[in-house]
Amino acid sequence: MLKFDIEKQDGLMRAGIIHTPHGDIKTPCFVGAATRATVKALTMKEMRELGSQAILANTYHLLLAPGTDLIKEAGGLAEFASWHGPTFTDSGGFQIFSLPDVKITEEGAKFKSHINGDKFEMTPESSMRAQWAIGADIHMAFDHLAKSDSHEDMEEAMARTHRWLDRCIEEHSRLGAGIVSTCSKGHDKLSAKNRQFEIVCDNGSKLASEPRNDGRERSGSRTVCLSAPTEQYLYAVVQGGTFLDLRQKAAEHCATKAVDGFGIGGVFTADGMDEMLRVVNSILPNEKPRHLLGMGQEPIDLFVGAEHGCDTFDCVAPTRMARNGSLYTLDGRINIKNAKFRNDFTALMPECECECCKNYSRAYLHHLFKTDEITAKVLASIHNEYFVVSTVDKIRSSILDGTFKEYKQEFLTRYYKNHTPAK
């Protein structure tokens, strides 16, 4: 079971430490979105220097390239990407269900690669195998995303997600016990030794064979070395959109399951998120960590999330917006490409301690963006990622010293003084 220590609790809100095999995560924490095993435009060194504690990669993307077996061969995600810290993987559900033609059956989802049209199938079991191969510390259950925001579709998706959750848990624990299917020599019983995940075939070989875990529709198997010691953990995903009755059902269902923590499917509206999180997190067991999936473009999401008991967050927006020239400041987001910054020689955000703000002016950033220099995206990404990571770090400090309410009030009043959060 994933170890999670709560240092301070105030209602639903808490500060704690998640202990993963690759290190501790002090929570609340903003997890960097490293979809394809990289945080776009940033090196892992830069990520460490800006204070990032953990990254989240995506099973769907890594399945398409470079393939999950290759990541396993490289020694796992943290090693492959030279991150050497705590890692998460999202199951791939969110991406697969956003593809144009997906065929969903009770068994799983059939889809085509958005890159070259290759056919893939992903099931709860294959998602678990893929995530084990990728080797992230924390995995998400393979969930079924609703095709619309209607109550009916949400409920159907949730019900399937719950049925799939049991299969995820079963496969996850099977993999955790080191049990895989037929080996290349025809032996069909393989056993693990001590949770070290060292697989020994009946014939004594330490090289075990396992089904391809990249979801490709192929028969046969390949031989891989499974001797790397590892512990990996599974989060159930709580769905339900903005419907409180569904959220309640989902939370009640997931709360009873043998999982290490919970992913909470985000809702991309500021309205109602606090109520939704209050319902969900009042039901989920307090002692297990919760990850709010995909939220963090608007700082208010992070404050509301932490206030209602979410421990980790991930979001692509900070780096994506950085690449597009939309940069966070304490007074709200600015578009650095606007003509008014052409000769603004002040720091992007004078109060900011990041590499970008300590060294470069708005005019310089404006120039880099207007001339489409790669460095524009690098510096902007450093800043935006730092802004969000450090904001959540400050939320943590404020929880620990009992000043969260004041910090929240002060931050949000200033940030949203001239505009309202995106709908």
Add this chain to the structure above:
RNA sequence: GCUGGAAUCGUCUAGUGGCAAUGACAAGAGACUGUAAAUCUCUCGGCUUCGGCCUUCGUAGGUUCGAGUCCUACUUCCAGCA
């Protein structure tokens, strides 16, 4: 000097009798939340009571119901020949 060719919205460009005029870039602005995103959208002659009105395709004339498009002259540029 002669003979061809060319001049279009900041730039390059489409257009060969119905045109406020094509496309790209530049410029101006907006969007982005478990990343098919270094992406996408809008504006881009002036005015407008949103129906239009006015001024535009080197300059000046002409032909025509109608000219960026045809004719004449001029100006500038390019190429070839002297």
